[in-house]
């Protein structure tokens with residue numbers, strides 16, 4: 141939902157005695173006695189304690205605020221990172237920021253990048269590639285420094301009334317059946333304190349204290365390559381579009397330059413340089429790998445660092461969870477590290493909201509790890525292959541091999557399929573949770589156990605539904621008309637970021653029978669799941685159907701031209717339950733109340 145206001149606090153509470161988690165301690169040193177004041181284990185001073193106010197922790201805070209949860213956000217540091225570090229926000233992350241109602245300032249401050257090209261040192265273009273995914277309203281990468289991203293998140297949190305507790309370091313934690321006791325030290329006055337919380341989320345980065353206290357291994361390897369990065373002014377003979385990421389190939393290896401906001405400003409990136417981050421070295425690297433006559437100056441940030449390829453296969457224990465760099469770190473070659481952390485907590489956040497505010501089963505929280513570990517595993521293998529493969533491909537000494545490589549790069553340019561695949565992966569729109577234990581579908585040729593037992597679905601309609609977004613996938617966006625509401629809108633802007641959205645399709649033929657069933661289903665769900673499920677009826681007609689029937693008095697979407705029906709394969713009546721994170725939780729054809737209820741029982745009751 142694009143609203144810019146925090147969510148009103150609904151009244152419901154986590155159910156008593158619901159926890160499935162056994163009593164356990166999260167401390168690495170069970171014998172350690174904490175000197176702070178003893179806490180009453182039944183007194184929860186907050187619902188969720190977030191450890192770490194980097195991009196991951198602050199995004200989680202933004203999500204949880206919308207549920208009206210009592211959160212605390214602590215950070216060992218003094219303020220946001222002063223450095224630019226992660227420089228891009230991908231399409232999926234921008235969609236998430238939109239759903240949180242906070243995307244506008246990011247778009248205003250960042251610079252959209254639409255294409256990527258590789259050049260030879262004499263500025264001949266070898267490869268050109270469209271970054272944008274037409275499936276998103278953000279068909280670009282947004283160039284914005286991590287410093288700016290963090291500052292904008294802090295500003296949003298201030299609007300939500302969240303104060304980050306700075307210079308407050310988590311040093312220990314204990315968990316039991318009711319909650320977690322966290323022990324913190326404040327650097328400002330040296331005091332120690334304890335915080336009692338129902339859940340704790342460690343967003344405390346690569347060296348995560350929370351991960352260490354849980355005794356979770358951070359397996360993987362360290363590259364021999366290092367990354368050299370700098371935010372600088374570059375003056376060069378290359379003429380290129382403002383929104384183009386550029387790279388050069390040479391016998392000494394590749395060098396990449398991301399345009400930054402500001403004139404002639406770029407992020408320079410070199411792998412395997414093995415030299416210090418000085419302006420002279422960047423000039424040397426551009427002289428040897430880039431076009432002749434290039435001048436680099438005015439550095440805002442220069443850094444050299446070691447890349448690790450590490451992840452955990454556990455994303456928490458009991459009431460303690462981990463997210464972001466605390467559970468995965470990898471090569472920055474695709475610029476997805478920070479984005480993945482923000483997406484981790486968009487997945488975890490709605491589940492915490494569901495459990496703490498909407499009567500959801502705590503077992504739903506187990507799906508966080510089940511859904512996000514495969515995402516990190518795939519990301520690590522992709523970035524590993526990209527880092528090693530690109531470096532080998534783009535560093536060739538033999539002129540014959542260089543010629544072949546350049547011809548191959550030129551061949552790739554017109555290959556739409558290859559570009560589409562790379563673009564979807566980069567945009568992070570293709571992440572799906574198909575193997576999740578909490579997604580499901582009922583797709584039958586004949587409805588059973590209900591009033592329309594005898595009604596068959598045509599093969600054409602059945603096949604069409606198969607082509608709609610499968611359970612676990614990101615929902616499809618499209619233009620719709622919100623009848624009696626906001627008027628012409630995008631479907632995504634009508635999805636709730638705190639409730640499930642139930643899309644109910646009557647089908648393209650709009651039979652009165654189907655309409656009657658779908659409306660009855662919508663009413664039943666609205667009555668039983670108020671503030672948890674938001675039903676939206678989608679029709680190819682602009683007004684309520686069925687003169688004999690009491691019309692649907694809830695939100696009605698007019699699908700002019702039937703494009704939404706087509707994308708969702710809704711020739712016949714069907715339903716899609718879209719989770720607050722924008723992924724399909726459940727779908728059925730036909731729209732069947734009993735089957736939907738059976739699914740809901742699994743996650744809500």
Ligand SMILES: Cc1cc2nc3c(=O)[nH]c(=O)nc-3n(C[C@H](O)[C@H](O)[C@H](O)COP(=O)(O)OP(=O)(O)OC[C@H]3O[C@@H](n4cnc5c(N)ncnc54)[C@H](O)[C@@H]3O)c2cc1C
Nearest residue numbers: 192194195196216225226310344345349464465475477478
């Ligand atoms: C030099 C450098 C360059 C990078 N370049 C890129 C890039 O180009 N592209 C890219 O995608 N990624 C890049 N990254 C990685 C990117 O910065 C991270 O992926 C991102 O910061 C992860 O966010 P996070 O919130 O999970 O963790 P962090 O940003 O590390 O935040 C963790 C927070 O937890 C706090 N904390 C730690 N321990 C405790 C404790 N015990 N108690 C309380 N608070 C604690 C810290 O103070 C910190 O504020 C780079 C990283 C570095 C270091």
